Amino acid sequence: MGRQAESGAGLALPRLQRQHLVLLHRYVGLLMAAFLLIAAITGTLLAFREELDQALAPELFFADxxxxxxxxxxxxxxxxxxxxxxxxxxxxxxxxxxxxxxxxxxxxxxxxxxxxxxxxxxxxxxxxxxxxxxKIQGRRYRERLGVSAAQVVPSLFVIHHSLALPGRWGTLLLGVISLLWTLDCFAGAWLTLPRGRPFMQKWRPAWQLKWGAGAYRATLDLHRAGGLWGWAVLLLFAWSSVMFNLREPVFRPVMGLFLDFDDSWRSVPMRSSPVLRPRLDWPAAHAAARKAMQELARETGMRVNAEERLQLDRRRGVYAYLVHSTLDLRPTVGNTAILIDADTGQALGRWLPTGGPAGNTVSNWLGALHMAHVFGRPYQVFVALTGLLTALLTVTGVLIWLRKRRARHARPPGGPSGQYR
Structure with a gap:
């Protein structure tokens, strides 16, 4: 969060513990810098994912x-x-x-x-x-690098969530970076807290920019004040990134400590071999899924506004039936869903955007906020600005470290450490 973190002016932590926290913030920040910069730039563009995709490849979205x-x-x-x-x-x-x-x-x-x-x-x-x-108008890979106009947005997405690395390596790597980012949000904020009273009067300078005090001080203030003013939203994006990349090993166990979850959507196991010819054909599966959704609507009190799609998962032997309901977060795209057995039509799982267990609702809100799926154009702009803020904090953090590093190398051996104001 800035030079104040290293000047010893913090909340009454023992000096050794504070120094450890300073080192954690410094070197974790350096470790994350390149990854966060990539995620921030691609995330800024992906805030307008649909608009960018349609502008680059209109033949994929507008019928002839x-x-x-x-x-x-x-x-x-x-x-x-x-x-x-x-x-x-x-x-x-x-x-x-x-x-x-x-x-x-x-x-x-x-x-x-x-x-x-x-x-x-x-x-x-x-x-x-x-x-x-x-008539088929276009074909592409949903998540793969490519140089054609139709592959620009898929390329941005695959870089954003996995660095385009093969298999699960990129997803796991960015998941670890997201977890470190989450922890660093707390470390950085703690290091700005002042010692002694009056607390707010001493903490107020950490939130302010002093443009007339020189380039280095402006860089320091941008890093520290920007981190404080954007702290809550930065934490939201850091933790939601953990949800996307490390859901089962980290996010779900942590959130499960104080929130209830309905895991039925993910609990249907893989079958020993894919289902090539399910007993229920498409019309029969549609009728069975509709009936199951009606029962779910009566149970939850929701109302189905429109049907979205019926999809067959051959590996698990289930049909997924998606609708738009009064429980959905997005105004036009439905994410209320139910799973039925592809052979019997028995309901096996559900996915409620809201109105179910608190853990599912919180997860859906985190996902919708992260991907700018709610609150229309103003929130898209806000998400893009958050990406730019993340890039700014990353760059200023590296610049501050470089300045200190040059100062340490220029200092005579055994000389005073000095402080940068």
């Missing part, structure tokens, strides 16, 4: 057909898309929310070769189709 043309039945649309993909690929979803003039996104997976057990290489994992005709 006139918006006044009748929409296809959702099942017919899926069949036409599947026919264009051929035998090498499959579409494991029925999109129920169709909008005139806007394309429909379908996840695509390769079909296995029953003779060899191998899977085809498709060159994409999602397609965008015209809901009026079923």
């Amino acid at each position: 057909s006139d918006a006044r043309t009748p929409l296809l039945d959702p099942y017919t649309l899926r069949e036409r898309v599947s026919a264009q993909l051929g035998p090498l690929a499959r579409v494991d979803a029925v999109v129920l929310a169709l909008r005139p003039g806007r394309t429909v996104r379908f996840p695509v997976a390769p079909n296995p070769d029953l003779a060899t057990g191998t899977f085809a290489v498709l060159g994409h994992d999602e397609i965008y189709a015209d809901p009026h005709t079923g």
Whole structure:
């Protein structure tokens, strides 16, 4: 948080403990610097993810057909898309929310070769189709680096959440960085606290900028005051990053100490082999899922506003049915969901954005706030500014360390340590 942290003017901590905290803040900050700078820059751009994606690749989002043309039945649309993909690929979803003039996104997976057990290489994992005709307008990877206009936003996202490293390594690395960032938020704030009374009068300078005191002092004040003014939102983004990257090993156990969770959505185990031909076809699964959702609505008192999609998870042998309900946080996109067995239609799990156990509600709010999915354009701008603030704090922290390092190297051996004001 700044030079005040190193001048000894802090809350009554023993000197040795305080020095340890200073070293923790300094070197953890240096360790995180490059990673936080990457996350901050990409996160600033991703605050406007949908707008940027549509501007760069409009063919993926806007249908070629006139918006006044009748929409296809959702099942017919899926069949036409599947026919264009051929035998090498499959579409494991029925999109129920169709909008005139806007394309429909379908996840695509390769079909296995029953003779060899191998899977085809498709060159994409999602397609965008015209809901009026079923014509495929575009294909791309949802999360992969690429140089085409359609891959810019997926590239930003994969860098943001995993540094584009293979497997789980990038996700785990950024998860550890996020955890250190969370802890450093508390360490940095603590080091700004003054010693003695009147407390607020002595703490007030830490929140202020002194522009006329020179470049170094301005850098120091920007780092310290910026960290204090943005402390709560920085902590929110740090801890929500832990949720995304280290949910099971860290976030869930910690939050479970004082909040209840409904883990049924994640509790359905993988089957020994993927379900290739579920007993329930798409219409039957839709009817069973609808019935289960109606029962959930009666139980919770919610109201279903619109259907979103029905998706088959072959690895777990379940259909996921998503709707927009009165429990949703986002005004137009539904995240209320239920899982049913792909063979029996039995309800196996649920996902409620709000209105359920407190742990689930808090998690959904953390995710929605992190990804700027609530409060419209003003909050998108706020998230982008938070990304810029994170970058500013990172850069000023490194500059402060470099200044101190040069001063230590220039100091004669055994000379006074001095203080920078």
